Amino acid sequence: MSDPVLQFIAKRRSVRAFTGEPVDREKLEVALKAAMAAPSARNSRPWRFLVATEPERVKAVCAAHPYAKFGDKAGAVILPFGKKTDYRWFDQDMGAATENLLLALANLGLGATWCGMPEELQAQIRAVVEIPEELFFFALIPVGVPAGEVEARTQYDPERVYWETF
Ligand SMILES: Cc1cc2nc3c(=O)[nH]c(=O)nc-3n(C[C@H](O)[C@H](O)[C@H](O)COP(=O)(O)O)c2cc1C
Secondary structure (H helix, E strand, O other): OOOHHHHHHHOOOEOOOEOOOOOOHHHHHHHHHHHOOOOOHHHOOOEEEEEEOOHHHHHHHHHOOOOOHHHHHOOEEEEEEEOOOOOOOHHHHHHHHHHHHHHHHHHOOOEEOOEEOOHHHHHHHHOOOOOOOOOEEOEEEEEEOEOOOOOOOOOOOHHHOOOOOO
16 A cells, blocks of 8 residues: 555454553644544534543543443543434434544554444443533543554445446
Protein backbone atom coordinates (compact mmCIF):
# COMPACT_ATOMS: atom_id res chain seq x y z
CA MET A 1 0.00 0.00 0.00
CA SER A 2 1.95 3.00 -1.22
CA ASP A 3 -0.65 5.76 -1.28
CA PRO A 4 -0.15 7.88 1.87
CA VAL A 5 -3.86 8.68 2.20
CA LEU A 6 -4.77 5.02 2.07
CA GLN A 7 -1.96 4.20 4.49
CA PHE A 8 -3.39 6.69 6.99
CA ILE A 9 -6.91 5.31 6.71
CA ALA A 10 -5.95 1.62 6.59
CA LYS A 11 -3.84 1.95 9.72
CA ARG A 12 -7.07 1.97 11.72
CA ARG A 13 -7.71 -1.59 12.77
CA SER A 14 -9.50 -2.92 15.79
CA VAL A 15 -6.85 -3.43 18.47
CA ARG A 16 -7.86 -5.57 21.43
CA ALA A 17 -4.52 -6.26 23.15
CA PHE A 18 -2.86 -3.58 25.25
CA THR A 19 0.33 -3.39 27.27
CA GLY A 20 -1.31 -1.81 30.31
CA GLU A 21 0.73 1.40 30.01
CA PRO A 22 -1.06 4.71 30.56
CA VAL A 23 -2.19 6.70 27.55
CA ASP A 24 -0.76 10.14 26.91
CA ARG A 25 -3.44 12.76 27.62
CA GLU A 26 -2.14 15.04 24.85
CA LYS A 27 -2.71 12.27 22.32
CA LEU A 28 -6.24 11.83 23.60
CA GLU A 29 -6.83 15.55 23.16
CA VAL A 30 -5.54 15.43 19.56
CA ALA A 31 -7.90 12.52 18.85
CA LEU A 32 -10.82 14.41 20.40
CA LYS A 33 -10.02 17.39 18.17
CA ALA A 34 -10.08 15.03 15.18
CA ALA A 35 -13.46 13.69 16.32
CA MET A 36 -14.86 17.19 16.53
CA ALA A 37 -13.64 17.95 13.01
CA ALA A 38 -16.34 15.60 11.72
CA PRO A 39 -19.26 16.79 9.63
CA SER A 40 -22.74 16.85 11.17
CA ALA A 41 -26.15 17.69 9.82
CA ARG A 42 -26.61 21.47 9.91
CA ASN A 43 -23.43 21.53 11.98
CA SER A 44 -25.46 20.27 14.94
CA ARG A 45 -22.47 18.56 16.61
CA PRO A 46 -24.56 16.37 18.93
CA TRP A 47 -21.44 14.74 20.39
CA ARG A 48 -20.04 14.71 23.89
CA PHE A 49 -17.18 12.44 24.99
CA LEU A 50 -16.69 10.87 28.36
CA VAL A 51 -13.01 10.03 28.76
CA ALA A 52 -11.94 7.77 31.61
CA THR A 53 -8.25 7.19 32.35
CA GLU A 54 -8.26 6.09 35.99
CA PRO A 55 -7.38 2.38 35.82
CA GLU A 56 -10.20 1.21 38.08
CA ARG A 57 -12.80 3.17 36.13
CA VAL A 58 -11.44 1.98 32.77
CA LYS A 59 -11.58 -1.63 33.97
CA ALA A 60 -15.09 -1.27 35.36
CA VAL A 61 -16.47 0.31 32.17
CA CYS A 62 -14.92 -2.34 29.92
CA ALA A 63 -16.07 -5.15 32.22
CA ALA A 64 -19.64 -3.88 32.01
CA HIS A 65 -19.81 -4.43 28.22
CA PRO A 66 -20.11 -8.07 27.09
CA TYR A 67 -17.79 -7.55 24.09
CA ALA A 68 -15.31 -5.05 25.52
CA LYS A 69 -13.81 -7.20 28.27
CA PHE A 70 -10.51 -7.23 26.37
CA GLY A 71 -10.15 -3.63 27.58
CA ASP A 72 -8.97 -4.63 31.06
CA LYS A 73 -5.45 -3.43 30.15
CA ALA A 74 -6.56 -0.34 28.23
CA GLY A 75 -5.13 2.99 29.37
CA ALA A 76 -8.35 4.84 28.67
CA VAL A 77 -11.90 4.37 27.53
CA ILE A 78 -13.75 6.94 25.45
CA LEU A 79 -17.53 7.00 25.35
CA PRO A 80 -19.03 9.22 22.67
CA PHE A 81 -22.54 10.14 23.83
CA GLY A 82 -25.24 12.69 23.23
CA LYS A 83 -28.93 13.46 23.04
CA LYS A 84 -30.39 10.92 20.65
CA THR A 85 -34.07 11.57 21.19
CA ASP A 86 -35.70 13.95 18.69
CA TYR A 87 -32.55 14.24 16.57
CA ARG A 88 -32.83 12.15 13.40
CA TRP A 89 -29.17 12.46 12.34
CA PHE A 90 -27.75 11.33 15.68
CA ASP A 91 -26.32 8.00 14.47
CA GLN A 92 -24.83 9.45 11.29
CA ASP A 93 -23.19 12.41 13.03
CA MET A 94 -21.88 10.29 15.88
CA GLY A 95 -20.55 7.68 13.45
CA ALA A 96 -18.60 10.32 11.56
CA ALA A 97 -17.04 11.65 14.77
CA THR A 98 -16.27 8.17 16.06
CA GLU A 99 -14.48 7.17 12.87
CA ASN A 100 -12.42 10.39 12.92
CA LEU A 101 -11.48 9.60 16.51
CA LEU A 102 -10.35 6.09 15.60
CA LEU A 103 -8.34 7.27 12.60
CA ALA A 104 -6.52 9.79 14.76
CA LEU A 105 -5.83 7.31 17.58
CA ALA A 106 -4.35 4.78 15.16
CA ASN A 107 -2.09 7.37 13.58
CA LEU A 108 -0.98 8.56 17.01
CA GLY A 109 0.27 5.04 17.67
CA LEU A 110 -2.61 4.02 19.94
CA GLY A 111 -4.81 0.97 19.65
CA ALA A 112 -8.60 1.14 19.95
CA THR A 113 -11.78 -0.72 19.09
CA TRP A 114 -15.24 0.64 18.40
CA CYS A 115 -17.65 -1.33 20.61
CA GLY A 116 -21.32 -0.84 19.79
CA MET A 117 -23.71 0.48 22.40
CA PRO A 118 -27.27 -0.74 21.75
CA GLU A 119 -30.21 0.33 23.86
CA GLU A 120 -30.03 -2.79 26.05
CA LEU A 121 -26.48 -1.99 27.24
CA GLN A 122 -27.14 1.61 28.19
CA ALA A 123 -28.17 0.92 31.79
CA GLN A 124 -25.18 -1.35 32.45
CA ILE A 125 -22.71 1.33 31.44
CA ARG A 126 -24.71 4.05 33.15
CA ALA A 127 -24.34 2.08 36.37
CA VAL A 128 -20.56 2.61 36.14
CA VAL A 129 -20.34 6.10 34.64
CA GLU A 130 -23.41 8.16 35.24
CA ILE A 131 -24.79 10.54 32.64
CA PRO A 132 -28.23 12.18 32.67
CA GLU A 133 -31.13 9.93 31.66
CA GLU A 134 -31.88 11.74 28.37
CA LEU A 135 -28.38 11.12 27.03
CA PHE A 136 -27.32 8.03 25.07
CA PHE A 137 -23.95 6.30 24.85
CA PHE A 138 -23.16 5.86 21.15
CA ALA A 139 -20.03 3.72 21.47
CA LEU A 140 -17.51 2.44 23.98
CA ILE A 141 -13.89 2.62 22.85
CA PRO A 142 -11.11 1.03 24.89
CA VAL A 143 -7.85 2.81 24.01
CA GLY A 144 -4.36 1.68 24.88
CA VAL A 145 -0.76 1.18 23.92
CA PRO A 146 -0.96 -1.76 21.50
CA ALA A 147 0.64 -5.05 22.51
CA GLY A 148 1.72 -6.19 19.06
CA GLU A 149 0.87 -5.25 15.52
CA VAL A 150 -2.39 -5.47 13.63
CA GLU A 151 -1.75 -5.24 9.91
CA ALA A 152 -3.04 -2.23 7.99
CA ARG A 153 -5.43 -3.21 5.25
CA THR A 154 -8.26 -2.13 3.03
CA GLN A 155 -10.94 -4.65 2.19
CA TYR A 156 -11.45 -3.08 -1.21
CA ASP A 157 -13.81 -5.07 -3.36
CA PRO A 158 -14.36 -3.72 -6.88
CA GLU A 159 -17.59 -5.76 -7.14
CA ARG A 160 -19.15 -3.45 -4.60
CA VAL A 161 -18.53 -0.37 -6.71
CA TYR A 162 -20.99 0.71 -9.41
CA TRP A 163 -19.54 3.28 -11.76
CA GLU A 164 -22.26 5.49 -13.24
CA THR A 165 -25.17 2.99 -12.96
CA PHE A 166 -26.11 -0.16 -11.02
C1 LIG B 1 -20.99 -0.50 15.18
C2 LIG B 1 -19.83 -1.39 15.54
C3 LIG B 1 -19.89 -2.17 16.66
C4 LIG B 1 -18.80 -2.97 17.04
N1 LIG B 1 -18.87 -3.65 18.24
C5 LIG B 1 -17.78 -4.34 18.66
C6 LIG B 1 -17.76 -4.93 19.95
O1 LIG B 1 -18.73 -4.84 20.71
N2 LIG B 1 -16.64 -5.60 20.34
C7 LIG B 1 -15.55 -5.73 19.51
O2 LIG B 1 -14.56 -6.35 19.93
N3 LIG B 1 -15.53 -5.17 18.28
C8 LIG B 1 -16.61 -4.47 17.84
N4 LIG B 1 -16.58 -3.84 16.61
C9 LIG B 1 -15.38 -3.94 15.77
C10 LIG B 1 -15.58 -4.84 14.54
O3 LIG B 1 -15.61 -6.19 14.95
C11 LIG B 1 -14.44 -4.59 13.52
O4 LIG B 1 -14.47 -3.24 13.12
C12 LIG B 1 -14.53 -5.48 12.29
O5 LIG B 1 -14.34 -6.83 12.62
C13 LIG B 1 -13.49 -5.11 11.21
O6 LIG B 1 -12.16 -5.17 11.74
P1 LIG B 1 -11.23 -3.88 11.76
O7 LIG B 1 -11.89 -2.85 12.64
O8 LIG B 1 -9.93 -4.36 12.30
O9 LIG B 1 -11.11 -3.36 10.35
C14 LIG B 1 -17.65 -3.04 16.21
C15 LIG B 1 -17.59 -2.22 15.08
C16 LIG B 1 -18.64 -1.40 14.74
C17 LIG B 1 -18.53 -0.48 13.55
